[in-house]
Amino acid sequence: MPAHFIHETDFREFLKSLIASKPVIGPVVEPKSTGDKFIFDDVTSAEQLRLDYDVSLVPPKAVFFPPVQKLLEFGPNGVKSCINPREQVLLGVHFYDVKAFDQLDKLFNDKFPDNNYLANRRATTVIASSVQTVSKHAFWGSFGKDVKAKGHDGFLTKVQGGYVYETFSQKGEALLKHGKFGNASTDQVSAAKRENDAAMDKCQEKVTFTPAEISTKTRASFSNNEMWKELSKDCFSCGSCNIVCPTCYCFDVQDKWGLDQVSGERYRTWDACLTEDFAKVSLGGAGGHENFREAGAQRFRHRAMRKLTYLNEKLGGPACIGCGRCTSACVPNIANPVKIINRIMKG
Amino acid sequence: MSNCGNGCSCNDSAIDNVFLPREAEILRAEQVTASEKHFTLKMKDGKGMDFQPGQIAEVGVFGYGEIPLGFASSPTRTHSFDLVVRTVGRVSTAINKLEKGQSLWVRGPLGSGFNLEEMRGHDVLIVAGGIGLCPTRSLIQYILDRRSEFGKFTLFFGARTPKDQLFTDDLVQWRKTKDVVEYHETVDKGDDSWKGNVGVITTLFAKTKISPDTRVVVCGPPVMYKFVIRELAKLGVPENHVYLDLERRMKCGIGKCGHCQINDKYVCVDGPVFTYSDIKHLEEAFA
Ligand code: SF4
Ligand code: SF4
Numbered sequence: 104m105p106a107h108f109i110h111e112t113d114f115r116e117f118l119k120s121l122i123a124s125k126p127v128i129g130p131v132v133e134p135k136s137t138g139d140k141f142i143f144d145d146v147t148s149a150e151q152l153r154l155d156y157d158v159s160l161v162p163p164k165a166v167f168f169p170p171v172q173k174l175l176e177f178g179p180n181g182v183k184s185c186i187n188p189r190e191q192v193l194l195g196v197h198f199y200d201v202k203a204f205d206q207l208d209k210l211f212n213d214k215f216p217d218n219n220y221l222a223n224r225r226a227t228t229v230i231a232s233s234v235q236t237v238s239k240h241a242f243w244g245s246f247g248k249d250v251k252a253k254g255h256d257g258f259l260t261k262v263q264g265g266y267v268y269e270t271f272s273q274k275g276e277a278l279l280k281h282g283k284f285g286n287a288s289t290d291q292v293s294a295a296k297r298e299n300d301a302a303m304d305k306c307q308e309k310v311t312f313t314p315a316e317i318s319t320k321t322r323a324s325f326s327n328n329e330m331w332k333e334l335s336k337d338c339f340s341c342g343s344c345n346i347v348c349p350t351c352y353c354f355d356v357q358d359k360w361g362l363d364q365v366s367g368e369r370y371r372t373w374d375a376c377l378t379e380d381f382a383k384v385s386l387g388g389a390g391g392h393e394n395f396r397e398a399g400a401q402r403f404r405h406r407a408m409r410k411l412t413y414l415n416e417k418l419g420g421p422a423c424i425g426c427g428r429c430t431s432a433c434v435p436n437i438a439n440p441v442k443i444i445n446r447i448m449k450g
Numbered sequence: 451m452s453n454c455g456n457g458c459s460c461n462d463s464a465i466d467n468v469f470l471p472r473e474a475e476i477l478r479a480e481q482v483t484a485s486e487k488h489f490t491l492k493m494k495d496g497k498g499m500d501f502q503p504g505q506i507a508e509v510g511v512f513g514y515g516e517i518p519l520g521f522a523s524s525p526t527r528t529h530s531f532d533l534v535v536r537t538v539g540r541v542s543t544a545i546n547k548l549e550k551g552q553s554l555w556v557r558g559p560l561g562s563g564f565n566l567e568e569m570r571g572h573d574v575l576i577v578a579g580g581i582g583l584c585p586t587r588s589l590i591q592y593i594l595d596r597r598s599e600f601g602k603f604t605l606f607f608g609a610r611t612p613k614d615q616l617f618t619d620d621l622v623q624w625r626k627t628k629d630v631v632e633y634h635e636t637v638d639k640g641d642d643s644w645k646g647n648v649g650v651i652t653t654l655f656a657k658t659k660i661s662p663d664t665r666v667v668v669c670g671p672p673v674m675y676k677f678v679i680r681e682l683a684k685l686g687v688p689e690n691h692v693y694l695d696l697e698r699r700m701k702c703g704i705g706k707c708g709h710c711q712i713n714d715k716y717v718c719v720d721g722p723v724f725t726y727s728d729i730k731h732l733e734e735a736f737a
C-alpha cells in the first residue's frame with residue numbers, strides 16, 4: 104500500500120479543495136455541547152473539521168444507515184424504490200469505527216444484499232484517521248485488538264509536521280490530486296506506525312480475556328438467570344446502549360402517509376432490542392400477546408449474547424469494537440461491556 | 451417499477467431494493483371466521499410465486515405496513531396462491547378490509563420451508579393448532595396432490611371452539627376420506643352442535659397409532675409445542691424427524707432487522723421451519 108505525506112501547512116488547502124469537489128462528512132463539534140462533544144456532519148470549511156476528536160456521540164454508521172431512512176415511495180400509480188446515493192467523502196473515521204463498518208458491510212450483504220445500505224456505502228470514500236485523543240471509556244486497545252480494520256479507502260495518521268496518508272483503493276488514491284502530497288519517507292511511515300501502536304496502550308479500560316474465551320463463557324452463561332437479573336437490575340429498557348452502538352443494526356419498518364393522503368413512504372428507523380416490545384407479537388383471537396423477551400433481564404442478556412458470542416463466527420471477531428459509547432450513554436451505568444464481561448467471566 | 455406519481459426526487463434506479471414488493475391481485479376474498487379472511491391471489495407481473503410449503507411472504511398494504519404469512523395453498527396449484535389473515539393489529543385490519551379485485555403487495559417467498567425430500571416415502575403426521583392450520587395447509591394440499599409419494603397421512607387439528615375452525619369446506623372433505631387422510635379434530639370448548647372431541651390437541655394422540663418412523667409437522671400457538679413434543683418423544687419419534695413451524699415478530703423477512711431472532715437463529719431466513727433437533731438447545735425457542 105503506497106504511503107504519502109502532506110505537510111501540516113498544506114493540509115488546509117487540501118481540505119478546501121476536497122470540500123469544493125464533493126460533500127465531505129467529518130467529525131465536528133456538536134453545536135449544543137460546550138465544544139467537547141463531537142458528531143459526524145457535513146463539513147463546510149476546513150476549520151470545522153476536528154481530527155483531534157475523541158469519539159462521536161452518534162456512530163458514523165448513520166452516514167450509510169441513517170436513523171430514519173426512506174425505503175420506498177408509494178402513491179396512486181404504484182411504488183418505487185428510493186435508493187439514491189450521494190457521492191461523498193467520509194473523513195476522519197477512527198479505526199474502531201472502520202471495524203464496525205466492515206461488520207455492517209458483511210451483515211447487510213449476507214444472503215439478501217440490502218442496497219439501501221450498500222449503495223450509500225459504495226458511493227462513499229472512507230478515509231480513516233489516527234486516534235489523537237482517546238475517549239474515557241474506550242477499550243479497543245485490548246478487546247478484539249487482533250481484528251484488523253478493513254474496507255476503508257485511505258488512512259491519515261498525524262505525525263510530526265504533517266500527515267502520513269496510506270491509500271488502499273482507487274477511491275483513496277483519487278483524493279491525492281486535491282493536495283500537495285509527496286511520497287512518505289520510511290521514517291515517516293514508521294513514525295505513523297508508532298503513533299497508531301501507541302494509541303492502543305492509552306485506553307483506560309481494559310479487557311484481559313480473549314474474545315474466544317469470552318464467547319464460550321458468555322454462551323455457557325445463558326441460563327445463569329441470577330447473574331442476568333443482577334446485571335440488569337437497574338435497566339429501564341431505554342435502548343440507548345443500542346442506539347449509540349456502531350455495530351447495532353436492528354431496525355423497524357413503518358409506513359406513513361403524505362399530507363395528500365394518497366401517497367406516502369415506507370421507511371425504516373433504528374430499533375433497540377432492549378426496549379420492551381421488541382419481540383412482542385399480537386396473537387389475536389383469544390391469544391392476546393406473546394412477548395418472546397418479556398423480562399428486562401432477557402433483553403439485557405440478548406444484547407450481551409449478540410455483542411460477545413452470536414455473531415463472532417460470521418464476523419471473525421466480537422460484534423463489539425470497544426468504543427465505549429454505550430458506557431457513556433447508559434444513565435444507570437450498567438451497559439459497560441467491560442463490566443459485563445468481567446462479571447460473566449467471574450461466573 | 452412504475453412511477454409512484456409523487457413528483458419526488460428519488461431516482462427510479464436499477465439498483466435492486468429488497469424491500470420492493472410485487473403487486474398481487476385478489477381473485478377471491480372470503481371471511482371464514484369472525485376474525486379470519488381467506489384470500490386467493492395472483493401475481494400481476496405474470497412471474498408467479500415459486501414457493502415451497504412452509505415458506506413465508508411479507509404481505510402488505512401501503513400506508514399500513516407488512517406482516518409475515520405462511521402460504522396456505524400448495525405450490526402444485528400454480529395458477530394462484532392462498533393466504534389467510536387474522537385480524538390482530540393495524541396491518542391485518544387494513545388487509546382484511548380488502549375485497550376481490552383489489553391488490554396486496556407481496557415480498558417472497560422467504561425463509562426455508564418443509565424438507566419434502568425427507569418426508570417423501572414416509573408416514574406424515576401434521577399437528578395444527580388454531581391458525582397453525584394455514585401454513586400447514588400448503589403441505590396438506592401438497593401431500594393430497596401427490597398422495598402416492600407418501601405413506602400414512604394423519605392430520606390433527608385443534609381449534610378453540612367449533613366457530614374458530616378454519617377451511618371448513620376442507621374439513622368436511624377430510625372427514626369423509628379416511629383412506630386418503632386420517633383426520634382427527636378437537637376443540638377446547640364445544641357448543642350445542644359439537645359432537646366431536648373436546649380437549650387439548652394432545653388428547654388426539656390416543657385416537658390413532660403413530661409409527662416411530664413418522665415425519666411430524668407441528669404448527670400452532672407458542673404454548674402448544676412443548677406438549678406435543680413430549681407426546682412425540684413418548685412415541686419414539688426421532689427429534690430430527692419433528693418439524694416445527696414457528697412464529698415470531700418479523701419486520702424485514704431477510705435476516706437483518708433482528709426482530710425474529712431465537713438466540714442466534716433468524717426465524718425469517720433459517721426458519722420458520724426448524725427440526726426439533728436443530729433448535730432444542732436454543733433456550734429462546736419455546737415459550
Ligand atoms: S442497559 Fe442502560 S442504556 Fe441499555 S437499555 Fe438498560 S438503562 Fe438503557
Ligand atoms: S457494545 Fe458499546 S462498546 Fe461495544 S461497540 Fe457497541 S457501543 Fe461500542
Ligand code: FES
Pocket residue numbers: 699700701702703704705706707708709710711716717718719
Ligand atoms: S424479520 Fe427481520 S431479521 Fe427476521
